[in-house]
Amino acid sequence: MARTLITVPASARRGELIEIRCLIAHPMETGYRRGDDGLLLPRNLIRRFRCYVGDELVFEAELFAAVAANPLLSFWLRAEASGTLRFVWEGDQNFAQTEHAALNVTP
Amino acid sequence: MMRRRNALLALTGAVLLRPARASTEELRAAILAYTGGIEPSPGPVQIDIAPLVENGNAVPLTVRVQSPMTPADHVQAIAVFNQLNPQRDVARFTLSPALGRAQVGTRIRLATSQQLVAVARLSDGRFVSQAVDVVVTLAACVE
Numbered sequence: 001m002a003r004t005l006i007t008v009p010a011s012a013r014r015g016e017l018i019e020i021r022c023l024i025a026h027p028m029e030t031g032y033r034r035g036d037d038g039l040l041l042p043r044n045l046i047r048r049f050r051c052y053v054g055d056e057l058v059f060e061a062e063l064f065a066a067v068a069a070n071p072l073l074s075f076w077l078r079a080e081a082s083g084t085l086r087f088v089w090e091g092d093q094n095f096a097q098t099e100h101a102a103l104n105v106t107p
Numbered sequence: 108m109m110r111r112r113n114a115l116l117a118l119t120g121a122v123l124l125r126p127a128r129a130s131t132e133e134l135r136a137a138i139l140a141y142t143g144g145i146e147p148s149p150g151p152v153q154i155d156i157a158p159l160v161e162n163g164n165a166v167p168l169t170v171r172v173q174s175p176m177t178p179a180d181h182v183q184a185i186a187v188f189n190q191l192n193p194q195r196d197v198a199r200f201t202l203s204p205a206l207g208r209a210q211v212g213t214r215i216r217l218a219t220s221q222q223l224v225a226v227a228r229l230s231d232g233r234f235v236s237q238a239v240d241v242v243v244t245l246a247a248c249v250e
Contacts, residue, residue, distance in 0.1 A: 017207045030216075032193050053205060060201035061211070066192050068165035068214040068247075075200075078176075078207030 002026055004099050006087060011104040012079035020051070021074040022087055024097070030065035046091035049073055053103070054083050079105045130190050131222075137195035138226055141186050142234045147226050150235020152185075154225050158240070163217035163247040168197075170225045172209040172235070176202075182209035184228040191221035216247035 007021040024046065031043025043065070051059040059075050077085075085101045138147065151173035160166050174182045181204045187197040200211045209227070220243045226236040 021212075030193070056203075056205065058203045058205040061213075062199040062201075063213075064196040064198060065194055066189055066197040066216050068216050072212070072214050074169075074212035075202075076206050076208035076210055078205060080205075 002089075002095075002097055004087075004097070006099060006101050008085060008101045008103060011106055014079060014081075014105050014107050016079050017076050018079055019074060019076050020085070021072065022049070022051075022099075023070060023072045024089055025070055026089075026091070026095070028063075028065070028067060028069045028071060032065065042093075044092045044095075046071055046089050046095060048088075048090045050088045051075070051077075052086040052088070053077070053080075079103065081105055134188055134190045134195055134222070134224065137188050138224060138236070141188075141199075141226060142228070145234050147234035147236035149237065150227070150233075152225050152227050152235055152237035154223060154237055154239045156223065156239060156241055158242065160217060160241055160243045162245050163219070163243040165214045166217055166241070166243075167212070168215050168223075169210065169212040170227075172227045174209045174229070176204050176207050176209055178204045179230070181230045182227050183230055185209070185211055186226045186228075187215075188224045188226070189215075189217070189221055190223070192216065192218045197223070217241060217243045219243055219246050 003025040005023040009018045012018045026046050029041050029044040033041050035041050049061040082105045083103050085103050087099045089097045153171045155169035170185050172182045182202050184201050186199040188195050189197050222240050224238045
């Protein structure tokens with residue numbers, strides 16, 4: 001399991017816009033670099049990220065080799081109701097990871 | 108002697124300039140492939156990136172589009188393209204009205220000084236874009 005760092009405000013008022021930041025430890029090997037043996041290092045990228053609020057997909061990102069190692073993604077969300085945020089990363093070499101975060105919305 | 112030098116200069120110029128022009132064509136082609144052939148119009152897309160980058164390995168990038176983000180009028184997607192990395196695509200984001208604000212951020216690699224273009228697809232089917240030039244002093248390792 002890769003280490004992740006997910007930042008969600010501890011609580012938000014209903015209708016407030018909150019910033020969500022998701023970082024995951026991953027080399028994002030481009031497939032264009034050569035190792036010490038002169039051979040191309042196999043591509044190892046996170047290709048896709050998704051964020052769900054409950055079961056609703058609210059944000060999706062398709063990543064390419066130009067995204068830096070340990071990819072950070074930040075986006076905004078309108079806090080409507082308390083619930084669970086689900087974050088899904090998928091990538092090369094069958095990489096798959098899911099993390100959860102609680103969203104607390106006060107009226 | 109003079110003629111030979113001129114010929115050499117012309118040759119050097121041709122070798123140095125051709126890749127840049129070719130990549131500009133490639134960049135345009137990548138954008139048109141994304142939009143389905145529609146030329147994006149300059150619009151309310153804001154790219155936040157340092158104009159002078161010291162380390163191309165992780166460059167903070169934020170793209171923001173002015174939009175009310177309501178179900179009737181919102182930004183559906185944002186794509187970022189580059190001119191001179193090995194691959195034209197940087198990232199493609201799919202947004203929804205639930206976000207409330209059309210702003211995404213990440214950190215990118217830049218192989219050299221080049222142009223970045225952000226294209227946004229709006230819910231009415233229009234595409235708007237903005238370009239920015241970035242100078243990189245220490246490039247990301249691509250080889």
